[in-house]
Amino acid sequence: MISFKYFAEPELLTELSKDTECSLCGETTVCFPAEAQDEQGSIEAICPDCLASGKLMNRDITTVDGDMNELERQLSVLHPEMSKTEIVMLADEKKEELEKTTPPLITFEDWLWPCIDGDYCRFIGYGSRAFYDKHADKGGKNLFINSLYNKAISKAEAEYLWDEVLSEEEIKDYEDSTIEDTVFYVFRGLHSNTFVTIIDSDDEESEYCCKY
Numbered sequence: 378m379i380s381f382k383y384f385a386e387p388e389l390l391t392e393l394s395k396d397t398e399c400s401l402c403g404e405t406t407v408c409f410p411a412e413a414q415d416e417q418g419s420i421e422a423i424c425p426d427c428l429a430s431g432k433l434m435n436r437d438i439t440t441v442d443g444d445m446n447e448l449e450r451q452l453s454v455l456h457p458e459m460s461k462t463e464i465v466m467l468a469d470e471k472k473e474e475l476e477k478t479t480p481p482l483i484t485f486e487d488w489l490w491p492c493i494d495g496d497y498c499r500f501i502g503y504g505s506r507a508f509y510d511k512h513a514d515k516g517g518k519n520l521f522i523n524s525l526y527n528k529a530i531s532k533a534e535a536e537y538l539w540d541e542v543l544s545e546e547e548i549k550d551y552e553d554s555t556i557e558d559t560v561f562y563v564f565r566g567l568h569s570n571t572f573v574t575i576i577d578s579d580d581e582e583s584e585y586c587c588k589y
């Protein structure tokens with residue numbers, strides 16, 4: 378499958394339906410489910426080619442939702458020479474690209490796509506203790522704790538998540554992730570090896586999910 382800037386290995390990491398008619402090109406192929414509507418009509422599915430080539434750019438339909446406030450904040454720090462208007466324009470451009478060319482994720486809660494170093498991150502996999510251990514030089518626990526996007530989570534809560542909530546075994550694909558009632562989405566910065574974790578839970582009482 379073609380690769381996506383903000384989404385590694387979609388054939389592994391999200392839902393795809395076979396032999397489905399793409400609402401944009403009409404071809405029957407493997408498609409992402411993407412039910413949405415704008416003034417030009419409704420769509421039900423979109424093929425990887427149409428999504429990657431930007432066919433949603435002239436539509437009022439998005440597949441994901443980017444964290445705009447944090448992106449603007451990061452860009453202002455990185456570019457103190459730019460005016461507020463220039464920062465907003467740059468952030469808008471990045472948001473448009475993310476939201477219209479990225480495969481959709483099926484999540485419990487409506488969280489915002491994270492950013493780091495002034496760009497949106499790339500989704501690379503589902504978090505587990507095995508996953509963080511594999512990517513850390515010495516033990517994955519610190520990597521996990523430092524990667525949490527929701528900075529309101531205390532050290533004690535983060536340790537609890539590591540000890541009691543994170544799966545010990547690797548969650549290697551979308552299907553594996555669907556049996557979890559708390560899912561850890563792991564992202565990596567486009568320009569660095571920095572990891573970002575978003576927690577998504579079907580528990581309505583959960584305070585860990587990062588919406589803001």
Ligand SMILES: [Zn+2]
Nearest residue numbers: 399402424427
């Ligand atoms: Zn298509």
